Amino acid sequence: xxxxIPGGTGQxxxxxxxxLYAERDDVDVVVLTRRPKRRTGRVRELGWDGKTLDDWADxxxxxxVVINLAGRTVNCRYTDENLKQMMDSRVDSTxxxxxxxxxxxxxxxxxLQMSTATIYAHRLDAANDEATGIIGGEEPDVPDYWxxxxxxxxxxxxxxxxxxxxxxxxxxxxxxxxxxPDRESVFDVLLGLCKVGLGGPIDGGEQxxxxxxxxxxxxxxxxxxxxxxxxxxxxxxxxxxLPQRDFMAIMRRVAGTALGLPATKWxxxxxxxxxxxxxxxxxxxxxxxxxxxxxEGMDFAFVDxxxxxxxxxxxxxxx
Numbered sequence: 131x132x133x134x135i136p137g138g139t140g141q142x143x144x145x146x147x148x149x150l151y152a153e154r155d156d157v158d159v160v161v162l163t164r165r166p167k168r169r170t171g172r173v174r175e176l177g178w179d180g181k182t183l184d185d186w187a188d189x190x191x192x193x194x195v196v197i198n199l200a201g202r203t204v205n206c207r208y209t210d211e212n213l214k215q216m217m218d219s220r221v222d223s224t225x226x227x228x229x230x231x232x233x234x235x236x237x238x239x240x241x242l243q244m245s246t247a248t249i250y251a252h253r254l255d256a257a258n259d260e261a262t263g264i265i266g267g268e269e270p271d272v273p274d275y276w277x278x279x280x281x282x283x284x285x286x287x288x289x290x291x292x293x294x295x296x297x298x299x300x301x302x303x304x305x306x307x308x309x310x311p312d313r314e315s316v317f318d319v320l321l322g323l324c325k326v327g328l329g330g331p332i333d334g335g336e337q338x339x340x341x342x343x344x345x346x347x348x349x350x351x352x353x354x355x356x357x358x359x360x361x362x363x364x365x366x367x368x369x370x371x372l373p374q375r376d377f378m379a380i381m382r383r384v385a386g387t388a389l390g391l392p393a394t395k396w397x398x399x400x401x402x403x404x405x406x407x408x409x410x411x412x413x414x415x416x417x418x419x420x421x422x423x424x425x426e427g428m429d430f431a432f433v434d435x436x437x438x439x440x441x442x443x444x445x446x447x448x449x
Contacts, residue, residue, distance in 0.1 A: 131154070131156055131157050131158070131194045131195070132157075132158045132159075132160070132189075132192070132193045132194050132195075133150065133157065133158070133159050133160070133193065133194060133195045133196075133197065134159075134160045134162065134189050134190050134193045134195070134196045134197070134238070135147075135159060135160070135161050135162070135196075135197045135198075135199060136161075136162040136178065136180070136196070136197075136198045136199065136200045136223055136227055137162065137163070137180075137198065137199040137200025137201060137223065137244075138159070138161035138162070138163065138197070138199055139161060139163045139165075139175070140199065140203075141308065141310065141312055141314070141315050142199055142244075142305075142308055142347070143161065143199050144312065145308065145310055145312075145344045145347065145348065146197065146348060146351065147159055147161075147173060149348040151172065157172065158172055158174075159172060159173045159174070160173075160174050160175075160176060160189045160193075161173060161174070161175045161176070162175075162176055162177075162178045162180075162186050162189075162200070163175050163176070163177065163178070164177065164178070164179065164180065165177075176189065180200055180219060180222055180223040180226070181218075181222035181223065181225075181226055182226065183226060183229055183230060183233075186230075187229075187230035187233065187234075190227070190230045190231060190234055190237075190238060191230075191233075191234040191235055191236055191237075192234070192235075192236045193238045194238060194239065194240075195238055195239075195240055195241075195242070195355055196227060196231065196238045196240075196241045196242070196298075197241075197242045197244075197351070198223060198224060198227050198241070198242070198243050198244060199244045200219065200220070200223035200224075200227075200244075201216065201219045201220040201223065201244065201286075202215045202216045202219040202220075204216060204248075204279075204411065205411070208275055208278075208279075208410065213275070213278055213282075216282055217278075217281075217282045217285060220282060220285070220286045220289075221285050221286060221289050224243060224286060224289040224290055224293070225289050225293070227241070227243075227293075228289070228290070228292075228293025228294065228295055229293075231293065231294075231295045231298050232293070232294040232295060237295060237297045237298050238298055239297075239298065239299060239358070240298065240299045240300075240301065240354070240355055240358070241290075241293075241295060241298050241299065241300050241301070242301050242303055242351060242354060242355065243286075243287075243290045243300065243301065243302050243303065244303050244305060245283060245286055245287055245290075245302040245303055245304045245305065245363065246283050246286075246304060246305060247304050247305060247306045247340055247365060247366075247367060247416050247418040248266070248279050248280065248283055248414070248416065249265060249266060249280055249283035249284065249287070249304060250263050250264060250265060250266055250304075250416065250417075250418055251263075251264040251265065251266035251267075251268075251269050252266060252269050252272050252276065252337075252414045252415050252416075253269070253415055253417060254336055254337070254338065254415050254417065256417070257338075257371065257417045257418065257419040258365075258417060258418050258419070259365065259418075259419050259420070259421030259422075260304075260362075260363055260364065260365055260421050260422050261421055261422075262421075263365075263418070265280070265284070266279075266280040267280040267281065267284075272414070273410070275410075276410055276414060279410060286302075287302050287363065290302055299358060299360075299361045300361055300362075301354050301360065301361055301362065301363075301364060302362065302363040302364070303350075303351075303354075303364060303366050304363055304364065304365045304366065304367075304418070305342070305347070305366040305367070306340035306341050306342050306365075306366065306367035306368070306371075306416065306418055307339070307340065307341045307342070308341075308342055308344055308347050308366075309341050309342065309343050309344060309438060309439075309442055310344040310442070311442045311443070311445040311446040311447065313447060317439075317442050317446070318446070320378070320381055321381060321384075321385050321443065321446060324378070324381050324382045324385035324387055324390065325385050325386075325387060327387065327389040327390065327391055328390070328391055328393075329378045329381050329382045329385065329387070329390040330375075330378060330390035330391045330392040330393060331374060331375035331378065331390075331392045331393070332374055332392070332393045332412050332413065333393070333394060333395045333413060334375070335373055335374040335375025335376075335378070335392075336373055336374070336375070336415070337373065337374050337413060337414065337415035337416075338371045338372065338373055338374070338415045338416060338417035339371060339372065339373075339374050339377045339416065340367045340368070340371040340416045340417065340418040340419075341367065341368055341371070341377075341435065341438070342366055342367050342368050343368065343431065343432035343438045343441075343442070345431050345432065346368065346428075346430050346431055346432055347366055349428065349429075349430075349431070350364070350366050350420075350423055350428060351366075353423070353426065353428055357426070360422075360426065363422075364420070364422050364423060365418050365419065365420045365421065365422065365423070366420065366423070367418045367419060367420050368420070368430065368432060368433060368434075368435070368438070369419050369420060369424060369430060369433050370433050370434050370435060371416070371417050371418060371419065372435055374412075376435075377435060378390060380435050380436050380439050381439060383436075384439045384440055384442075384443040385443070395413070
């Protein structure tokens with residue numbers, strides 16, 4: 131099996147590669163990246179700029195699966211320039227992958243395209259699934275720039291939809307935070323905050339956190355690759371989102387610390403500035419459930435955050 135992963139050098143790409151290698155010996159992975167390093171073996175890294183057709187497109191011709199993970203990280207300050215890079219990197223990479231598939235003599239049977247659970251509205255009252263969820267962008271009483279994040283998500287999926295890939299099944303992965311014990315992962319950062327006493331409620335902690343364990347993320351991708359009757363948007367999240375205050379209370383327990391200092395909105399603004407990230411990642415309520423995956427009978431290994439966090443902490447690299 132040959133799998134091409136544009137943007138596959140990050141955390142999620144590493145999770146997928148590890149799982150694929152563990153499952154079967156006949157997997158060859160081609161990672162498209164701006165800074166290629168590995169050229170041989172079961173993982174080959176090829177250079178691309180994320181927007182221009184070049185020799186890398188030959189790898190897509192005859193591939194079994196394309197999983198496009200490319201896009202500038204959202205863990206940054208939401209300046210005008212950074213927001214533009216977030217938009218362009220997602221739309222351009224999706225467009226050019228579509229162009230490569232369109233020109234392929236033997237196009238891949240399936241294209242999994244990363245998207246985001248941020249496409250849904252900030253809400254506390256009910257969960258967003260694919261059928262009844264409210265797409266964001268028009269919520270009252272939220273910062274105006276939150277709308278731009280939703281606009282990015284919409285443009286991302288629109289580019290996938292209009293791609294000329296009649297022989298390729300297209301799936302948009304509306305992904306929540308993928309939890310793994312890797313260094314610099316979301317789990318690693320949050321556990322570190324708890325260990326220094328900063329894992330308390332933020333602005334009251336009522337906003338929901340949606341998440342998915344790395345094992346279930348891989349299981350969902352495997353299901354979507356193997357089932358040739360599935361296409362369109364899928365929420366990749368645990369069925370058990372929970373308020374931030376409860377989420378972090380569990381994190382503090384597995385971290386072995388009782389202290390979790392609360393933070394007001396203005397404190398979060400100051401902290402986000404010095405961490406060079408943005409408050410939307412902490413304050414927006416992403417209450418998302420995987421309605422379609424549940425309907426298709428996916429068996430989640432980690433439904434509740436307590437068992438997931440305990441398992442992840444046991445594998446977290448110490449020292």
